[in-house]
Amino acid sequence: QVQLVQSEAEVKKPGASVKVSCKASGYTFTSYYMHWVRQAPGQGLEWMGIINPSVAGTFYAQKFQGRVTMTRDTSTNTVDMELSSLRSEDTAVYYCARGGEVVTAMRLYYFDYWGQGTLVTVSS
Amino acid sequence: EIVLTQSPGTLSLSPGERATLSCRASQSVFSSYLAWYQQKPGQAPRLLIYGASSRATGIPDRFSGSGSGTDFTLTISRLEPEDFAVYYCQQYGNSPLTFGGGTKVEIK
Numbered sequence: 001q002v003q004l005v006q007s008e009a010e011v012k013k014p015g016a017s018v019k020v021s022c023k024a025s026g027y028t029f030t031s032y033y034m035h036w037v038r039q040a041p042g043q044g045l046e047w048m049g050i051i052n053p054s055v056a057g058t059f060y061a062q063k064f065q066g067r068v069t070m071t072r073d074t075s076t077n078t079v080d081m082e083l084s085s086l087r088s089e090d091t092a093v094y095y096c097a098r099g100g101e102v103v104t105a106m107r108l109y110y111f112d113y114w115g116q117g118t119l120v121t122v123s124s
Numbered sequence: 125e126i127v128l129t130q131s132p133g134t135l136s137l138s139p140g141e142r143a144t145l146s147c148r149a150s151q152s153v154f155s156s157y158l159a160w161y162q163q164k165p166g167q168a169p170r171l172l173i174y175g176a177s178s179r180a181t182g183i184p185d186r187f188s189g190s191g192s193g194t195d196f197t198l199t200i201s202r203l204e205p206e207d208f209a210v211y212y213c214q215q216y217g218n219s220p221l222t223f224g225g226g227t228k229v230e231i232k
Contacts, residue, residue, distance in 0.1 A: 045212055047221040061220045095168055108216045110159035114168035
């Protein structure tokens with residue numbers, strides 16, 4: 001069965017960076033795009049960007065360009081999301097979510113499987 | 125970017141009642157690429173509907189989606205106790221992907 005297992009919660013100071021990991025299993029890792037979505041406390045969902053695990057190509061939401069980096073490791077079936085220059089407004093639960101099949105080239109898609117979420121708290 | 129507005133913000137209903145949730149887009153959603161998710165406290169969202177009206181795997185048939193263009197609806201025909209949650213719509217026809225603000229379905 002498909003599983004996305006994320007790293008544990010993090011507490012960071014303003015200005016620092018955080019890296020959140022997402023380990024995939026139960027399917028062919030390089031066959032599906034992976035997205036990152038975040039949710040501030042008590043708020044809605046916000047899309048951050050996408051990575052193609054096959055070729056490591058990325059596309060980021062404009063809001064996060066310059067601050068977010070998504071990478072993948074095909075040896076461990078893991079996708080990482082690093083967010084830099086953290087501020088208090090970045091306090092949120094960060095989710096990885098599986099998108100469409102790479103073979104369709106549909107980078108824009110819905111999310112059929114989600115990780116359990118990783119709480120990142122930014123506080124001085 | 126496409127802004128999705130969900131209404132009402134909160135829906136207070138009793139088990140067994142019908143729930144009708146609305147999602148309105150600021151511009152036409154390409155090819156009805158509209159999905160619905162259910163989220164319970166402390167959990168990740170769960171896919172219910174994609175392509176405006178196709179149920180995801182394992183989703184009960186009391187959940188149905190409809191609509192096209194700028195107006196979409198999620199209907200829960202008879203609310204079960206486990207259906208009380210927050211529901212989000214998401215469009216995936218245009219970049220950036222965007223979500224609505226959510227509708228909370230609470231027990232009356």
